Amino acid sequence: MKQLAESVQAAVVTTYTARSLFPNDHPQYAGGLGQAGSEASSALLAESDLILVLGGTWWPDEYTPTQARIVQVDRSPGHMGIGHELELGVVGDLAQIVPRLLELAAAKPLDRAAWKQRVAEAAGAWKAKLEQEAGADASPMPPQRAIRALSQVIAPDAIIAVDTGDHTLWFNRIFQARSQEILISGTWRTLGFALPAAIAAQLEHPERQCIAIAGDGGSVQTLMEFQTAVQLGLPIVMVVMNNGCYAMEKNRMTGSGLQTLGSELVNPDFAMLAQACGGTGRKACTGAELEKQLSEALAARKPCIIDASVAPAVVPHTKI
Structure with missing residues (x-):
């Protein structure tokens, strides 16, 4: 997951139980989803034109966008499109699909420096706010x-x-x-x-x-x-x-x-x-x-x- 996020320079937002699946101190980690998550994740989701959902099914309406195209990967066909419309649904094991996505990203590298900087700024401001709250x-x-x-x-x-x-x-x-x-x-x-x-x-x-x-x-x-x-x-x-x-x-x-x-x-x-x-x-x-x-x-x-x-x-x- 970390390698894929870094390859495409994407912001990473996690559901509750998936928090430990991505380094929380990574500059591209924007926090959790929904009211229990972060303001940074809501802002970055609202600014995104494509969202890749890997194995997640929770989609809180008030904190997730409606304008973005959504690609969902899940091993269960019944999980497809729960709470949101899909641009594309891919049924399969993440252990097999994520490496393939990495290959595709490497074959067509994109210059996303501006977005990477935006993600780092939003996530960094969020983490600074948390330090103040929790201190x-x-x-x-x-x-x-x-x-x-x-x-x-x-x-x-x-x-x-x-x-x-x-x-x-x-x-x-x-x-x-x-x-x-x-x-x-x-x-x-x-x-x-x-x-x-x-x-x-x-x-x-x-x-x-x-x-x-x-x-x-x-x-x-x-x-x-x-x-x-x-x-x-x-x-x-x-x-x-x-x-x-x-x-x-x-x-x-x-x-x-x-x-x-x-x-x-x-x-x-x-x-x-x-x-x-x-x-x-x-x-x-x-x-x-x-x-x-x-x-x-x-x-x-x-x-x-x-x-x-x-x-x-x-x-x-x-x-x-």
């Missing part, structure tokens, strides 16, 4: 700082199960992926997904770090499965982004002048609950504390819940 620390910590802490500590080959909530968007906006495998509930957006997913991942890959990242509202849906992790001796670490509310819903209500009834939460002490189940409980109120607690928890290789106190900040472009 500020406080207590409770900004969600951007919390995600940056995760990005700096989690191993490159870890498996990360991300629950559903406003932290899902913050994660895709801020997290700098390396080779991690990212699991989400992509179709049903299920609350409580992260913990059981992390348990399953740890059973399948006992040698790898398996981390569950969940909001307080999603955590309580399946929280007693932590007892299962303790019984099985699984060294998963669950980070609870605790902001005392269903922040996505509350912020939408507030922004629209609605009553926030039902959006606020009265939470248990997640660290003490972990201890009551026979695991380890930790707390963090700042990004620096979260980095320390997460590093120690991962090194201990025991089931652990980290209760991370996070501010209920509004995700950009939030609307009802």
